[in-house]
Amino acid sequence: MMELLDHLEPVIDLTGQDNMIGLTYCLIKALNRNIEANSIAYYELYKLDEEEHIIVNPLDPQKKRMQIQSIKGLNECLTIGDVVSFCFKESENIRNVYPIFACQDILAFLVVDRSFFIQKEHNYVLKLLRVYENLCLLLSKKERDTLTGLLNRQAFDERINQVLLFYRSSFQRNSDRVNQACLAVLDIDHFKKVNDTYGHLIGDEVLLNFAKLMDKCFRFTDFLFRFGGEEFVVLLNEISEDNAFLTLERFRQSVEENPFPLVDRVTVSVGFTLINEVDMPTTLIEKADKALYYAKNSGRNKVCSYDILIKNGSLEDKGFDSDDIELWG
Numbered sequence: 556m557m558e559l560l561d562h563l564e565p566v567i568d569l570t571g572q573d574n575m576i577g578l579t580y581c582l583i584k585a586l587n588r589n590i591e592a593n594s595i596a597y598y599e600l601y602k603l604d605e606e607e608h609i610i611v612n613p614l615d616p617q618k619k620r621m622q623i624q625s626i627k628g629l630n631e632c633l634t635i636g637d638v639v640s641f642c643f644k645e646s647e648n649i650r651n652v653y654p655i656f657a658c659q660d661i662l663a664f665l666v667v668d669r670s671f672f673i674q675k676e677h678n679y680v681l682k683l684l685r686v687y688e689n690l691c692l693l694l695s696k697k698e699r700d701t702l703t704g705l706l707n708r709q710a711f712d713e714r715i716n717q718v719l720l721f722y723r724s725s726f727q728r729n730s731d732r733v734n735q736a737c738l739a740v741l742d743i744d745h746f747k748k749v750n751d752t753y754g755h756l757i758g759d760e761v762l763l764n765f766a767k768l769m770d771k772c773f774r775f776t777d778f779l780f781r782f783g784g785e786e787f788v789v790l791l792n793e794i795s796e797d798n799a800f801l802t803l804e805r806f807r808q809s810v811e812e813n814p815f816p817l818v819d820r821v822t823v824s825v826g827f828t829l830i831n832e833v834d835m836p837t838t839l840i841e842k843a844d845k846a847l848y849y850a851k852n853s854g855r856n857k858v859c860s861y862d863i864l865i866k867n868g869s870l871e872d873k874g875f876d877s878d879d880i881e882l883w884g
Contacts, residue, residue, distance in 0.1 A: 564585075565581070565584075565585030565588075565589065565683060566683075566686055568581045568584070568585065569581050569582065569585070569686060569687060569690055570690065572690070572694075573694070573697075574694070574698075574713050575613070575691070575694060575698075576613060576614070576717065578687065578690055578691065578694065579597055579613055579614065580614060582597070582665075582683065582684075582687050583595055583597060583614070585683060586665075586667070586680065586683070589676075589679060590667070590669075590673075590676040590679060590680065591669060591670075591671075591673065591676065592667050592668060592669050593648060593668045593669060593670060594666075594667075594668045595665070595666070595667050595668075596612065596626075596665075596666040597612060597613070597614065597663060597664070597665055597666075598610040598611065598612055598621075598626065598629065598663060598664045598666065599611050599612075599613050599662065599663045600623070600633070600661055600662065600663055600664065601775040603775070607622075608622075608623040608633065609621065609622065609623065609775065610622075610623050610625075610626065610629065610664070611776075618776060618792070618793075620776070626664075626666060627641075627650070628641060628650055628652040628666065629652060629664050629666075631652070632652040632653075632654050632661075632664060633654070633661060633664075636654060636661065637654065638651060638652065638653050638654070638681075639651070639652040640652075640672075647670075648668050648669065648670060649668070649669045649670070649671065649672050650666065650667070650668050650669075651666075651667045651669070651672075651677065651680070652664055652665070652666050652667075653665040653666075653667070653680060653681070653684055655684060655687065655688060655691075656688055657688070657691060657692065657695070658692075662688075662691065665680070665684065667680065697709070698710035698713075700780075700781040702759060702762060702763065702781070703762055703763060703765075703766035703781050704766065705766050705769065705779045705780055705781045705787070706778060706779060706780045706781075707780065707781065707782075708780065708782050708783065710780065711778075711780045711782070711788060711790075712836070714778045714780075714790060715738070715790065715836045715839070716836065718736055718790060718792070718830060719830070719832065719836070722735070722736065722830060722831065722832045723832040734793045734794055734795055735793075735794070735795070735796075735829055735830060735831070736790060736791060736792050736793065736794065736829075736830040737790075737791040737794060737796070737799040737827050737828065737829055737830060738788065738789075738790055738791075738827060738828055738830055738839045738840070738842075738843050739788065739789045739791065739799070739803055739825055739826065739827035739843060740786065740787075740788055740825070740826050740827070740840070740843040740844050740846075740847045741769075741786070741787040741788070741789065741806075741823055741824075741825050741847075742785055742786055742787075742823065742824050742825075742847055742851070743761065743762075743765060743785035743821060743822075743823055744821070744822045744823060744824055744851075744855045744856060745855075746758065746761070746784070746785035749761055749818055749821075753817055753818060757816065757817050757818065760815070760816050760817075761815050761816075761818055761821060762781075762785070764813065764815055764816070765787070765810065765821070765823075766779075766781065766787075768806070768809055768810060768813060769787065769789070769806070771809075772802075772805060772806040772809050773789060773791070773802070773806070774791075774792075776792050776793065777789055777790060777791050777792055778790040778792075788840075788843075789803075790830075791803075791827075796829055796860065796862065796863075799827060799829075799860075800827075800858060800860060803825050803827060803858045804858050806823075806825075807822075807823055807825060807856065807857070807858055810822060810823045811823075811856065822855060822856035823856070824847055824850040824851050824855045824856060824857060824858075824859075825846075825847065825850060825857070825858040825859070826843045826844060826845065826846025826847030826848070826849065826850055826858075826859050826860075826861060827843050827846060827858070827859075827860055827861065828842035828843045828846065828860070828861040828862055829862055842861040843861060845861055845864075845870060846859040846860060846861040846864055846870075847859070849864055849869065849870060
């Protein structure tokens, strides 16, 4: 009975997590405690196009991107969609690469290097990964907007706090600060008119197409959210203010040039601000929202930076009341 309870402890830890980072951390911790391994690594998989795939260790604060070919065994695992095992000739160590699935697609890889293979431990890893995959699916449903599949407001609260913690860290304070992060609020222009004229089904089609353009135009390292209605938020990571403007402007142009069903032409207004280690999340939202409000009032279909508007005197920095936050309606 006690042995059974010991095996349940990792499952109890996993089911107690309410976000992907915590869930992945608990998975690695459980494996380190319960199997004999020289090293255990986890890599998320991102598809850039039909030929190129990138991997990222989500537990790495820098989120460094690597080519999938840089870790031996990952390409083979992706190709066959099953566990890959091989022996390193130089060290005689054994490597097992386990695919981690989200529905039918590979979400990530678990790489375990051992001095020798133990079938019982291999079976343990397989079973724990099935639990992990099921919990990932549940968390994804909780964090995703049901219409667009983008992250929702609840997920935003978690991600923005992670970003702020990173920029408050001693590592980031002592590093090159040319590339920071930006928070952008996006609002589809005259969306109420779309719903009133064409109905909510067409309105939903516009939202779906808009979300697909977001997935296409922004990087896999950026976080994309739907706050509700026609309001969207983007967290742009590791980017300069100039490049953030160019990225958001390219997206604005993509929306303007994209043919939407029946509606044909849709435009978007965008307000954004640099993220620093001092501001609270609500303050960052309100800064971006003020820039969005300025874009709406000065003709719509444009990108405005809060920080630039403050510098050139177009907006006055009067401070913010955290109890008075409202996105553009």
